Amino acid sequence: MKNIAIIGGGASGMVCAIVASQNKNNTVTIYERGKRVGKKILATGNGRCNMTNIYADISRYHGEDTSFINYATDNFWVGETLDFFSELGILYKVEDEGKVYPYSDQASAVLDVLRLKLEKNGVNIVTGFEVKDIKNQGNGFLISDYNNRCQKADCVVIATGGKAAPDLGSNGSGYNILSRLGHHISNLSPSLVQIKTAGDIPKKLKGIKVNAAVTLGENQETGEVLFTDYGLSGPPVFSLSAYLDKNSKISLDIMSEYSRTDIESLLKERISKNPEILLEDFLVGVLNKRVGQVIIKDSGIYPLSRLASTLTDKEISDLADKIKHWEFEITGTMSWNNAQVTKGGAKTREFNPQTMESRLIKGLYAVGEVLDIDGDCGGFNLQWAWSSGYLAGSDLGGMNK
């Protein structure tokens, strides 16, 4: 019989608890600092929970050594996860770019089925218990919280999440706990987050959305970009924020369906058809009016009261360049409060990829975002949480032996 303590009742912790408690000889307890488990799940996918992605593979993950996820991708990945949730009662649907959602479009459905199963399996849930420290006693662990309450366990799973979105529970405490136990933590930074840029152009266009192919270094994502008073937001920007390390510029192609040559011809044709049009109206019907005015100015063309027919070949060429490659200098990201995920975490080489057990301390496990694995936007992070939680739970339940 094993007494198992799971620290954190988020996505990974709940799945781990369900699987570990399938073995009726185990006593499984979740210690959760919040008032209830799974608060973050309710916020995922804009309240719809993008629970996984049918195209999830290693290329969508980041970390010092992403090969750490290979065992999970071979043994408990998208198909197995969907079977697991189907068993619990979730009918799912696959949307654009392989994103999977519950058919009901309710993140609460995902949380409900997990909670019901925890209850059915007899998992103890202790809420309002914020673990401060864990001592390795050689033959088990002593867990203490901020109110000096202590609990003993034979095995402990750190499922505390990362530092992103602390309002939803994960405040980074898992890193402190793990590092006091001797584990090493790589550099942490907010990811899947809005990007701050220099200059006042995004501010001038605040609130306007454009469809664009967005490029950061070698990576490109297409989708809706939102201009804000601090810089750029929207799904492609979120996704690309995972690649910020080496890049200081981000660029938008706001007419990605058209080639550079086609745009130049289109601009010339517009002038010949309507030579009297002023520059301030020149791109009306092609781009958002305000975007059109701002991009003309940013191409070095002014005043906007000029006739479009006065544009020189060089100016037309510069404008076409700008439409295809509107570059912004990156000055940083928004804070942890705005981020969806943490880049960096507990170094994976110190854990067994088949079980998530620490290689330094027997009986200690870490799952989910607290490990140095983060995924792109689109269901990849929850997939890692489910998979790592499942593998640790299987090991604790004795299913791997």
Ligand SMILES: Cc1cc2nc3c(=O)[nH]c(=O)nc-3n(C[C@H](O)[C@H](O)[C@H](O)COP(=O)(O)OP(=O)(O)OC[C@H]3O[C@@H](n4cnc5c(N)ncnc54)[C@H](O)[C@@H]3O)c2cc1C
């Ligand atoms: C707004 C938002 C939307 C998102 N949408 C998606 C999406 O649609 N698809 C997707 O794949 N990913 C999404 N993500 C990312 C995904 O939710 C996380 O990567 C995933 O939840 C991580 O799971 P986890 O179990 O590791 O941690 P979490 O789900 O963060 O759970 C950690 C739990 O541990 C508790 N805890 C922390 N410290 C302690 C402590 N010391 N003692 C006790 N309890 C503690 C926390 O309160 C929390 O309940 C989103 C994230 C955010 C913020």
